Amino acid sequence: MAESPAHRFGQIIGEVLEAAVAPLLAAFAEKHGLYLDKQGDRPCRPSKRCTWLDLNKNKHDLDFVLERGGTPEQLGVPAAFIETAWRRYTKHSRNKAQEIQGAIGPLAETYKNARPFVGVVLAGVFTEGALTQLRSLGFSVLYFSYESVVAAFKKFGIDATSEENTPDSKFSKKVAAYEGLSNARRAILPKLLLATQKKDVAEFMAALERVVSRQIERIIVLPLHGKFADLATIDEAIKFIESYKEEANAQPIERYEIQVRYNNDDSIHGSFRDKSDAMAFLRTYLPMPVAAVSKRR
DSSP: OOOOHHHHHHHHHHHHHHHHHHHHHHHHHHHHTOEEEESSOOTTSSSSSEEEEOTTOOEEEESEEEEESOOSSSOOEEEEEEEEEEESSHHHHHHHHHHHHHHHHHHHHHTTTTOOEEEEEEEEOOOHHHHHHHHHTTOEEEEEEHHHHHHHHHTTTOOOOOOTTOOHHHHHHHHHHHHTSOHHHHHHHHHHHHHHTHHHHHHHHHHHHHHHTOOEEEEEEEETTSOOEEESSHHHHHHHHHHOOGGGSSSOOOOEEEEEEETTSOEEEEEESSHHHHHHHHHTTSOOOGGGOOOOO
């Protein structure tokens, strides 16, 4: 079945949105020594899709993932999950917001020790309720209004407006107008979209910066029959647990309570009965040598 002109034009807007975000994330990845995963060839996965697995081995296709320690050949630890989406009508936008939540939520839980940034870049018509729900779940939201999209395309003489009763003949003209642009002019269009909402773009990137650049400030280890140890580094915490003499205490060890605190007030809590599990938890925070990143797909 041939693709409808309406569907194709929606794809074009989605492609422009991704093309607007990709250079920002590529520059950010270079600045912070991260790997940017996105759709395309990558030797460590079987397809071109940017697919990640959750704890239950369910597959989730994403637009962008920033990784610590990642390379084309090896998967890293996620520092950020970012999805993009264009929707023209409210009835579709609600479903898309839930779809994004269903894709990124399980992955954020899977990699909760890394506390990755979760973000969405949306364009078109999304209800305030849908945006508020995403924000309440911890998503950072960059939202380009329908009017911003129309304004960016209008600068190239393309009428991006549409209604549910817009005929295919009009969508065909929109598609032809876009496909008639030179590569150079197509490259400018995403930049024009970013320019329509510079402040919102800056705020989204600042939120990403705050999460990715945070530093561990302290690690508190509390063996539940002794005094807590307030330590400065992951290595010190591992050494403390490794050398802790459980048998020297009157009561057997109940469990290890661990709290990792960051300088942006984030904190992550773990509770473990076994010494080996406590140390394994802490090791997930150590810098990962590129050569040691295992293939997980």
